[in-house]
Amino acid sequence: MALVFIVDDEENMCKVLKFCLEEDGHEVRYFTDPIDALAKLRDLYSIASVRPRPEIIISDLKMPKMDGIVFLSELKKIDSQTPLIIMTAYASVQNAVEAMKEGAFDYILKPFEPDELKLLIKKALEHTRLIEENASLKSNSDEVDFIGSSPAIKNVLDMITSVANSKTTVLITGESGTGKELVARLIHNSSDRKKNPFIKINCAAIPDTLLESELFGHKKGAFTGATSDKIGKFELADNGTIFLDEIGDMNLNLQSKLLRIIQERQFEKVGCNKSITVDVRIIAATNQNLQKMITEGAFREDLYYRLNVFPIKIPPLRERKEDILPIAEHFVKEFNCEFKKNVLKISDEMKAFMLNYSFPGNVRELSNMIERAMILARGNEINISHFDKNDFYSSVPAEHAGESQPHTAGEAHFKSGDGEMSDASLEQIERQHIIDILKSTNWHKGRAAEILKIDRSTLYRMLKKYNITLKE
Ligand SMILES: Nc1ncnc2c1ncn2[C@@H]1O[C@H](COP(=O)(O)OP(=O)(O)OP(=O)(O)O)[C@@H](O)[C@H]1O
Ligand SMILES: [Mg+2]
Structure with a gap:
């Protein structure tokens, strides 16, 4: 069901509609002043807002403070997608037609039966769903989700x-x-x-x-x-x-x-x-x-x-730990779509691990962690058994890991083959590690970058830095 905004200067009308629509399972907010409604919408549509936006807006046409058509054109400046249904008395049906031309989704003549409005809402929601489906079929590469509330x-x-x-x-x-x-x-x-x-x-x-x-x-x-x-x-x-x-x-x-x-x-x-x-x-x-x-x-x-x-x-992510879980949950949703899974929960133990972990590879590493756990998960929960802690650069809680030092792959807890700490310099270890991984992937840079949990450009930079020519 949907979050519906109602804009009508008659409070009684708002209350009646709210009651009817809530009966149908919708969540309703109403505004008797269109200017307040626009202010609220502007706030919700600012990129910083994480609160839910209305899926449908229903507005009266004749309001003393602002005409419904003006409201519509102001609304379109904030958001051109959300369907707007105009309510109007018979006398101003011409204006309703005008509103349709301006991009209203539909109009309804007062007085109307609640069922009529409910049906229109259903139609509008279906319309939005189709648009969204279409959009996701097209490349959504320029869609940007920037998560975080720190x-x-x-x-x-x-x-x-x-x-x-x-x-x-x-x-x-x-x-x-x-x-x-x-x-x-x-x-x-x-x-x-x-x-x-x-x-x-x-x-x-x-x-x-x-x-x-x-x-x-x-x-x-x-x-x-x-x-x-x-x-x-x-x-x-x-x-x-x-x-x-x-x-x-x-x-x-x-x-x-x-x-x-x-x-x-x-x-x-x-x-x-x-x-x-x-x-x-x-x-x-x-x-x-x-x-x-x-x-x-x-x-x-x-x-x-x-x-x-x-x-x-x-x-870095370790300096804004309150973003870790929201971003993790965002990736769970993304990978649910991608892998056609239905993971609903991250176990408490895994959450605790993530909150204590220093994420030297930052959000990209968090994404890799979730992706891998989701591939392995069978039920609808991902937990600590779905990833190998040793796979991550460091399981040292950030508090003890020298927070101000930027970490790079291999920096923390790198052990040589026999389990002894090597006394080679960090750079030597890093260089050797990159070469080993490249060899193991038959010098496939994309695969190597994936295993190293860095992106290709970082790998290229490291190849340059360490003077590694492909086929060493
Ligand atoms: N706040 C965030 N919310 C959601 N996803 C994020 C966030 N920050 C980063 N990501 C995702 O993490 C990955 C890494 O981000 P991005 O490529 O922008 O990092 P970068 O700083 O450019 O890294 P590099 O220096 O390695 O190039 C991307 O998949 C990106 O979509
Ligand atoms: Mg980058």
């Missing part, structure tokens, strides 16, 4: 809301797996550029020699192998957003070209001296410490200040 995440959401509709350059920082890409997409999706492209480029995954032509494009014949003209990502992102992921991996030469495009919004294709002007919003992300890189001469200070106009720092 003060830290609320703060991130507030920042997203305030920066989304400007062209301000945003720099997102945070450990691997904290949700940097998700935040970048959320900024784009909440902006007035959302209908235009969101183009992502992973600066770590593309060899330095190709990155320039990926970003700016090239003319046919510009270099060996350039057999045709290529449009670069900046041009593709015109009027939209470009997401420069792993910006810390860009070499100094390209950094200066990027600086120019930020300053002048102009660039040239490789092998061509005609300038191209674009209107692009830039979002960059990194899990590296750019300030440290500046002192080491590896990152341009002037570029840093150009990118860091609006910094968003996403804290």
Whole structure:
């Protein structure tokens, strides 16, 4: 059954309808002032809100403070999906027709029998269900669910809301797996550029020699192998957003070209001296410490200040433990759909484990943990037996694990084959571990990244860092 909002200046009418619809199992809230209703809706439809939104809105047409048609057009600005049913007396049926043209779902003439309204509601709910079904059949890749109610995440959401509709350059920082890409997409999706492209480029995954032509494009014949003209990502992102992921991996030469495009919004294709002007919003992300890189001469200070106009720092999951269970439950729902399962519960023991665990791989690791448990689960509960604790980087409670130290794979409790702690350096261990895993997957990077519980781009970065050439 549905959450229904009723808007009618006559309180008695609201009460009668509420009574009837509650009889049918619906949950009802009513507003005698359409302005209050709109304020409530604005609040519910802000991205930070996690409270349920109405599935149907029923509004009177003639109200002293605001006409039903105006209410409808204001509602459409907040949310264009929720069906609105207009109630009207016979005399103003012409207005009801007008309302339909403006996008009302249907109208009902007063006085009416409760059953008539109940039927309309059923029709509207069915309509929404079909739309949702259709949407999920299409790719829902640009749908973004950003879960979390910790003060830290609320703060991130507030920042997203305030920066989304400007062209301000945003720099997102945070450990691997904290949700940097998700935040970048959320900024784009909440902006007035959302209908235009969101183009992502992973600066770590593309060899330095190709990155320039990926970003700016090239003319046919510009270099060996350039057999045709290529449009670069900046041009593709015109009027939209470009997401420069792993910006810390860009070499100094390209950094200066990027600086120019930020300053002048102009660039040239490789092998061509005609300038191209674009209107692009830039979002960059990194899990590296750019300030440290500046002192080491590896990152341009002037570029840093150009990118860091609006910094968003996403804290690691272990510093916002109240988000762990809501995010875990969100993944359970997602995997229920994906694996056609019906897991309803995470056992208390597993919850306790998760709350005590330091999640060096952050949300991505939590997702892997739930995914694996769901694959193994047979009933409708996942519990501690559905995952091997030793599989996780560290089962040391975060309180004892040196919270301020960023963890990387293999950092905690790495043991050599015979069970003795190795006295090799952490980096040596990490390098060897990566090579071992790559060997075990026959150098399949995707599989290796999965086993290491890092994403491909992190793996690429590590390969670069440790100078591992494929087929060592
Ligand atoms: N708050 C959140 N709510 C729901 N899902 C989340 C949240 N944060 C992260 N995720 C999910 O966790 C995974 C990792 O997030 P994402 O790829 O955005 O991290 P990242 O910071 O870009 O990591 P990396 O530095 O390794 O590239 C994704 O599947 C993302 O959808
Ligand atoms: Mg990322």
